[in-house]
Amino acid sequence: MEIDTRAMVEDRVLDAADLLEKVKKNLIIEHDKDDSLILGFIMGAVSYAESKQKKPEKTYAHEPMKPTTEQAVIFLTSSFYESRDGGTAGFFADSAAAGERSWETIDRLLMLDKEWKF
Numbered sequence: 001m002e003i004d005t006r007a008m009v010e011d012r013v014l015d016a017a018d019l020l021e022k023v024k025k026n027l028i029i030e031h032d033k034d035d036s037l038i039l040g041f042i043m044g045a046v047s048y049a050e051s052k053q054k055k056p057e058k059t060y061a062h063e064p065m066k067p068t069t070e071q072a073v074i075f076l077t078s079s080f081y082e083s084r085d086g087g088t089a090g091f092f093a094d095s096a097a098a099g100e101r102s103w104e105t106i107d108r109l110l111m112l113d114k115e116w117k118f
Contacts, residue, residue, distance in 0.1 A: 016042060022070075023077045034081070041080040045073045052107060053114040072109035075102070 019042050020035060029038075049069055050059050065073070079102050 019070075019073065019077075022074050023081070026074050026078050027081060037084070038077065038081055041077045042073065044080065045076040048076060049073055049110050052110045054117065055115060066113045068109045068112045072106045075109070076106050079106075 016039055020038060023038055023042060024030075046060055047057070049055075049072060050057060053069070055063075060069075083099075
């Protein structure tokens with residue numbers, strides 16, 4: 001199955017390699033052994049962002065992704081990666097409240113770029 005990994009950031013195409021590089025920098029990962037796993041998490045995070053912002057599926061394959069949304073995707077992807085063992089909040093897995101704060105932060109970042117329709 002081929003995944004369309006293109007997204008736009010500030011009028012330029014942001015492909016999976018760009019996001020992968022930023023996520024790995026955030027996670028302080030220098031190896032490539034988990035790249036396919038992280039790419040899957042990136043796709044899930046982008047899909048979550050589109051859904052939370054009430055945007056059609058694959059919006060970010062064709063429209064610019066604002067910096068706040070990009071940061072939310074990086075943060076969410078990092079959380080997915082750090083919590084892949086079933087922990088609540090990656091590095092801070094001993095605190096359920098930390099996991100809740102992570103989701104609140106991600107959702108607040110995504111709300112900044114939400115399409116408000118009345």
